[in-house]
């Protein structure tokens with residue numbers, strides 16, 4: 266029986282489903298995909314238990330494909346593993362990428378370094394004249410006249 | 426269970442189900458609606474949460490096949506180039522729709538007369554105008570009047586326009602230099618408090634449910650009022666088939682509850698509002714010895730002429746931080762510059778462009794829709810160049826009707842109630858490919874003029890079947906159409922179809938404002954013709 270077909274219910278804490286070998290493989294792949302560079306940390310360092318638990322808790326459907334993507338028989342070379350998964354098991358490949366990216370970019374420090382505050386609530390301001398009106402951009406569109414096609418003539422409508 | 430027949434039984438509590446229920450309930454009709462999905466509480470939406478970009482790929486995916494919730498029906502997509510997208514709930518697909526709310530243009534109703542292809546509608550733009558205006562007030566539409574892409578006259582949108590963002594401003598300036606049309610997009614999203622609802626806070630997560638309640642969906646805008654006016658909405662109710670009498674009238678619907686128990690809901694009139702996949706599915710499921718090819722299908726057109734708008738995404742990347750993850754996902758600005766036919770281009774009809782936000786870091790990091798991906802040290806440069814620095818033109822091309830693009834019932838796949846699932850057979854036409862190629866070139870020009878250093882193109886997105894149209898078209902001739910000009914089935918005088926199935930041609934705009942205006946018009950007709958309505962004895 267391959268790891269892919271091993272039945273295992275998703276437990277409330279998904280981490281124990283990743284044995285130490287899989288866990289180490291995950292860290293190596295995360296660091297390979299997103300290494301420390303350009304002032305950003307490595308995903309291998311960022312994605313500890315907390316981040317991994319977070320991703321798998323909100324996406325329990327990723328547990329099984331992740332386990333499959335990390336199985337021992339795919340070898341120790343991250344590049345070869347990723348290439349084979351992409352070619353032969355695209356769903357497992359996609360799940361692995363999503364767990365790495367999801368773990369990394371939900372980390373507070375990573376988001377701060379990117380100056381990404383999350384999807385913030387920013388109330389709409391309607392009482393100020395919008396800059397495009399102030400700049401005369403609307404007037405320019407209007408000055409060019411109608412652009413709709415009049416079904417009665419089949420041609421662009423005439424200005425009224 | 427009900428024994429007294431409802432005056433009107435509606436199947437589907439989405440956009441059009443809500444519109445028709447409210448109009449009829451307020452006119453004193455006894456309305457019952459059967460909806461396979463459920464109510465959603467706004468607190469369930471993930472837009473303000475850390476997991477937003479993770480859950481949008483599964484629990485809040487736009488494809489029912491990806492979500493695979495028990496209330497969704499699966500769709501066999503093995504023979505389609507585009508996946509149909511939808512949501513099953515009170516509010517229907519509006520729960521996850523983007524909120525862009527443009528109207529069709531006058532030429533859209535006269536494609537045969539003007540371009541010698543497809544068909545004319547049995548109604549015209551002017552006839553629909555008052556319904557657009559009433560519908561806009563019901564949903565709460567923000568926008569700016571006076572757009573020269575439309576005929577003058579009529580009411581302005583009831584609410585002031587939403588912001589167009591830094592990206593929208595750049596592109597608007599570029600269009601001023603190019604002499605090209607642009608306009609702030611009308612959206613069914615509140616810019617100010619309206620009808621007891623909060624205004625938009627620009628989170629940009631509209632396609633995963635609006636936690637503010639700023640984006641219109643009929644669970645907020647219509648159903649509470651319809652229920653207060655006496656409508657009865659049954660959720661978790663999956664309609665299996667419509668039943669008919671020898672006289673050719675429909676008598677009600679057989680449906681299954683969440684536990685699989687079967688019920689019959691009798692009705693004097695039945696209204697299908699299950700969208701252009703769900704409605705033909707039900708009509709085909711309602712085959713009987715008297716209607717061996719499905720109900721209301723003497724023309725043979727039930728399920729045929731499916732149109733889904735060929736779609737391309739053209740994304741520009743800029744040096745400046747535009748914070749392009751924020752802003753209504755509807756659209757900030759639109760362009761109709763190349764909307765109307767110009768045969769010198771080598772195709773007929775055109776596309777509306779809508780400028781949209783660009784999601785957050787997970788989207789920037791994963792392989793892009795245009796196929797770009799970067800791993801290793803330069804991954805960080807890739808993410809920095811994409812996150813918040815993009816502007817995306819979405820190109821909604823007109824899809825011409827073709828009878829070979831159609832829905833059938835799957836012989837093998839079923840929903841969680843054991844009812845046959847729909848199979849979609851759909852190919853993108855040569856006209857659509859040429860149309861998209863042309864528009865992609867022009868949209869790239871627009872973004873370069875706006876200062877984009879890179880333009881990335883996703884030419885024909887698979888997951889772009891947002892707009893489901895045409896599978897029970899209206900027309901004056903019963904041999905070439907399923908519905909009459911009032912959305913009533915030619916063959917079954919007490920059956921109406923009010924969703925996008927009725928579309929004759931697709932136009933090249935987001936369709937829901939038109940779908941809802943047409944549904945409101947049909948409901949008005951039901952009220953006006955109530956004393957002449959044929960009903961089962």
Ligand SMILES: Cc1cc2nc3c(=O)[nH]c(=O)nc-3n(C[C@H](O)[C@H](O)[C@H](O)COP(=O)(O)OP(=O)(O)OC[C@H]3O[C@@H](n4cnc5c(N)ncnc54)[C@H](O)[C@@H]3O)c2cc1C
Nearest residue numbers: 437439440441461513517518523524525664703924935937
């Ligand atoms: C991701 C996304 C983005 C979109 N963005 C836009 C946009 O910006 N602008 C725009 O104009 N349009 C947009 N649309 C399209 C818009 O949502 C639809 O046009 C609109 O919701 C159609 O309304 P409807 O009433 O026909 O169907 P729906 O809103 O789909 O409602 C149909 C209802 O019928 C129910 N139903 C189906 N079959 C059965 C059955 N057998 N028994 C019981 N109930 C049943 C379903 O559960 C559903 O709730 C978008 C759609 C999606 C999916």
Ligand code: SF4
Nearest residue numbers: 625626628629631635
């Ligand atoms: S951007 Fe506005 S409409 Fe969209 S989800 Fe946020 S508050 Fe709602």
